[in-house]
Amino acid sequence: EPEVTQTPSHQVTxxxxxxxxxxxxxxxxxxFYWYRQILGQKVEFLVSFYNNEISEKSEIFDDQFxxxxxxxxxxxxxxxxxxxxxxxxxxxxxxSSDSExxxxxxxxxxxxxxxxxxxx
Amino acid sequence: AQxxxxxxxxxxxxxxxxxxxxxxxxxxxxxxxxxxxKQPPSxxxxxxxxxxxxxxxxxxxxxxxxxxxxxxxxFNFTITASQVxxxxxxxxxxxxxxxxxxxxxxxxxxxxxTVKP
Numbered sequence: 001e002p003e004v005t006q007t008p009s010h011q012v013t014x015x016x017x018x019x020x021x022x023x024x025x026x027x028x029x030x031x032f033y034w035y036r037q038i039l040g041q042k043v044e045f046l047v048s049f050y051n052n053e054i055s056e057k058s059e060i061f062d063d064q065f066x067x068x069x070x071x072x073x074x075x076x077x078x079x080x081x082x083x084x085x086x087x088x089x090x091x092x093x094x095x096s097s098d099s100e101x102x103x104x105x106x107x108x109x110x111x112x113x114x115x116x117x118x119x120x
Numbered sequence: 121a122q123x124x125x126x127x128x129x130x131x132x133x134x135x136x137x138x139x140x141x142x143x144x145x146x147x148x149x150x151x152x153x154x155x156x157x158k159q160p161p162s163x164x165x166x167x168x169x170x171x172x173x174x175x176x177x178x179x180x181x182x183x184x185x186x187x188x189x190x191x192x193x194x195f196n197f198t199i200t201a202s203q204v205x206x207x208x209x210x211x212x213x214x215x216x217x218x219x220x221x222x223x224x225x226x227x228x229x230x231x232x233x234t235v236k237p
Contacts, residue, residue, distance in 0.1 A: 031223055042229045043211060048222040056222035091165060095223060106153045108167040109225055
């Protein structure tokens with residue numbers, strides 16, 4: 001079964017440094033997402049991406065965050081200047097557009113295994 | 121705004137007991153979609169079940185069953201004859217078409233289920 005893959009599995013960085021988290025969504029999916037989960041807490045929406053642009057973002061997704069789909073397969077999340085509170089598990093997800101006869105947002109999110117970001 | 125409430129923070133049962141995980145949601149939309157995801161100790165998020173707002177038929181799949189009641193905005197999940205491998209955090213999630221290009225899912229806080237041998 002096709003999978004969403006994320007690299008690296010664990011990233012340690014110093015406060016103020018830039019990090020790029022990488023994801024390869026399932027190839028025929030059109031909707032892409034980043035979620036984060038601070039240790040032991042809920043899964044929080046960061047951003048959704050469709051048709052090469054951000055379709056929605058949360059209040060967490062401030063100017064320090066950006067997303068890109070540079071080459072049609074990778075989907076990246078960049079944090080420009082990391083803060084201690086950015087330490088979390090970051091999950092990439094993708095979603096199929098094919099859910100007929102129901103709308104596409106009936107299809108489930110397919111998550112990667114996550115990247116654990118530790119900011120020291 | 122969308123909201124998902126999982127009032128049970130932690131549940132502990134002994135193997136072979138039945139357990140029900142509660143989920144209550146809020147949305148202004150008449151069309152919406154509900155999901156349950158499982159997060160085992162290894163950390164990945166795994167899709168379990170989905171329901172749309174106009175399908176109130178409840179379902180049983182092996183040891184799992186779901187009870188969707190629109191009148192009470194609840195989407196509860198039951199595991200019968202629980203097993204140690206069922207130990208995980210279970211998340212209820214709501215997806216609604218407020219932004220039809222986004223399909224954002226809103227997650228509850230999760231219920232940690234521990235099944236003891």
